[in-house]
Amino acid sequence: MTTTVIISIFLAIFATSLQNARGATMEPCLESMKTASLPDLPYAYDALEPAISEEIMRLHHQKHHQTYVTQYNKALNSLRSAMADGDHSSVVKLQSLIKFNGGGHVNHAIFWKNLAPVHEGGGKPPHDPLSSAIDAHFASLEGLIQKMNAEGAAVQGSGWVWFGLDRELKRLVVETTANQDPLVTKGSHLVPLIGIDVWEHAYYPQYKNARAEYLKNIWTVINWKYASDVFEKHTRDLDIN
Amino acid sequence: MYDATRLPKSRAIHKSQNTDSTGVCSPHLSLKLELQFKRMAASSAVTANYVLKPPPYALDALEPHMSKQTLEFHWGKHHRAYVENLKKQVLGTELEGKPLEHIIHSTYNNGELLPAFNNAAQAWNHEFFWESMKPGGGGKPSGELLALLERDFTSYEKFYEEFNAAAATQFGAGWAWLAYANDKLKVVKTPNAVNPLVLGSFPLLTIDVWEHAYYLDFQNRRPDYIKTFMTNLVSWEAVSARLEAAKAASSSSS
Numbered sequence: 001m002t003t004t005v006i007i008s009i010f011l012a013i014f015a016t017s018l019q020n021a022r023g024a025t026m027e028p029c030l031e032s033m034k035t036a037s038l039p040d041l042p043y044a045y046d047a048l049e050p051a052i053s054e055e056i057m058r059l060h061h062q063k064h065h066q067t068y069v070t071q072y073n074k075a076l077n078s079l080r081s082a083m084a085d086g087d088h089s090s091v092v093k094l095q096s097l098i099k100f101n102g103g104g105h106v107n108h109a110i111f112w113k114n115l116a117p118v119h120e121g122g123g124k125p126p127h128d129p130l131s132s133a134i135d136a137h138f139a140s141l142e143g144l145i146q147k148m149n150a151e152g153a154a155v156q157g158s159g160w161v162w163f164g165l166d167r168e169l170k171r172l173v174v175e176t177t178a179n180q181d182p183l184v185t186k187g188s189h190l191v192p193l194i195g196i197d198v199w200e201h202a203y204y205p206q207y208k209n210a211r212a213e214y215l216k217n218i219w220t221v222i223n224w225k226y227a228s229d230v231f232e233k234h235t236r237d238l239d240i241n
Numbered sequence: 242m243y244d245a246t247r248l249p250k251s252r253a254i255h256k257s258q259n260t261d262s263t264g265v266c267s268p269h270l271s272l273k274l275e276l277q278f279k280r281m282a283a284s285s286a287v288t289a290n291y292v293l294k295p296p297p298y299a300l301d302a303l304e305p306h307m308s309k310q311t312l313e314f315h316w317g318k319h320h321r322a323y324v325e326n327l328k329k330q331v332l333g334t335e336l337e338g339k340p341l342e343h344i345i346h347s348t349y350n351n352g353e354l355l356p357a358f359n360n361a362a363q364a365w366n367h368e369f370f371w372e373s374m375k376p377g378g379g380g381k382p383s384g385e386l387l388a389l390l391e392r393d394f395t396s397y398e399k400f401y402e403e404f405n406a407a408a409a410t411q412f413g414a415g416w417a418w419l420a421y422a423n424d425k426l427k428v429v430k431t432p433n434a435v436n437p438l439v440l441g442s443f444p445l446l447t448i449d450v451w452e453h454a455y456y457l458d459f460q461n462r463r464p465d466y467i468k469t470f471m472t473n474l475v476s477w478e479a480v481s482a483r484l485e486a487a488k489a490a491s492s493s494s495s
Contacts, residue, residue: 063460156414157433159413209453
């Protein structure tokens with residue numbers, strides 16, 4: 001009995017030390033690097049129905065966004081090695097993978113926060129100061145929505161339509177980006193307030209080719225509170241009207 | 242592998258800058274280049290002049306590899322919209338009535354895309370795509386085509402690997418192609434509506450990797466779609482016929 005106990009303790013210590021050793025030698029690069037991880041959705045998968053189906057939310061979050069995260073981390077790891085080796089060709093070559101997958105992660109992380117279930121304020125119009133700023137730049141909220149929808153429908157291939165704040169010019173803008181380019185690729189002074197994914201994966205199972213209808217319906221679950229918070233945070237020190 | 246993923250810029254102007262007032266293809270385009278382009282398009286045997294041609298098989302004939310539902314939407318909605326919208330777009334402009342290949346070439350405008358390019362090229366690309374597939378297709382080619390693939394890629398497996406990689410790594414929307422130029426076969430990937438015609442080579446085979454092409458059947462699993470296409474759908478007969486036409490067109494140009 002005593003022998004068994006001693007052997008068990010010994011095995012436990014041995015197993016723990018193996019685990020520690022593995023931990024220390026496994027992926028030393030990644031340990032000191034802050035990699036990306038898939039953020040949780042702030043609501044249930046079916047919470048945005050009927051505007052966006054549960055099927056789409058599951059695929060979009062668990063498959064598409066997860067893939068961007070995985071591939072981005074893989075690219076970062078490769079970048080780390082290339083940098084350590086002084087392999088400058090590879091460092092440059094990796095940039096497009098990082099931009100695509102990293103952009104995919106950044107954009108989708110914002111997107112989930114741009115949406116909210118109706119019972120949590122999704123679709124509820126913004127209040128001041130954002131509301132007045134919208135009226136000043138687009139005549140009305142409807143004007144902004146119309147412009148977003150027109151630009152979103154016109155994106156050829158894959159991309160995003162953005163409602164953003166131009167910190168430098170102190171105004172609100174509507175912009176589009178291709179593929180997974182974040183809004184900042186259109187100007188380093190641009191802050192995304194609302195982004196709408198117009199890749200086909202964002203709407204196809206439910207809307208098929210009817211992108212315009214998806215754009216029309218998504219406004220019922222847009223989280224204006226998030227947009228207002230970001231707007232207020234960035235305009236506190238600016239003199240915007 | 243030729244990587245044509247740089248996205249050309251679009252310009253919001255309405256008049257094609259490559260045709261003069263009589264509607265003839267621009268005098269700036271050398272006669273030799275224009276003839277070569279016409280031969281390229283002819284060799285690909287697509288005669289889509291603003292017509293929504295049905296695929297050379299029933300919409301359910303590619304099941305279970307590509308569903309009837311996919312064909313109903315992809316051909317019946319997407320392809321149809323490109324054709325209908327192209328007609329509306331060229332109405333009343335100097336492009337109206339011009340052959341599709343002419344419109345594609347002039348609106349490509351050396352990468353500074355003009356408005357009608359997307360609809361025109363996509364109308365062409367989709368007809369070419371339906372004809373790149375057949376029921377009971379897929380597998381390995383034979384004869385001269387196989388010999389050339391082995392010559393230019395060292396083996397069919399290497400070609401498969403390269404074609405698969407091109408299709409899988411085209412960011413966002415686009416196409417992967419087997420193309421022929423300067424007596425050589427090569428794999429090309431293109432974004433959105435761009436095709437090898439505007440890049441100076443003869444298209445022989447294509448796979449559509451816009452999400453609408455595979456989402457209903459495969460959702461996010463593009464690699465599975467590509468594998469299914471190569472294993473069960475490719476019409477090597479069509480590819481061989483196009484290769485013959487491309488070689489004939491090449492040898493007759495000087």
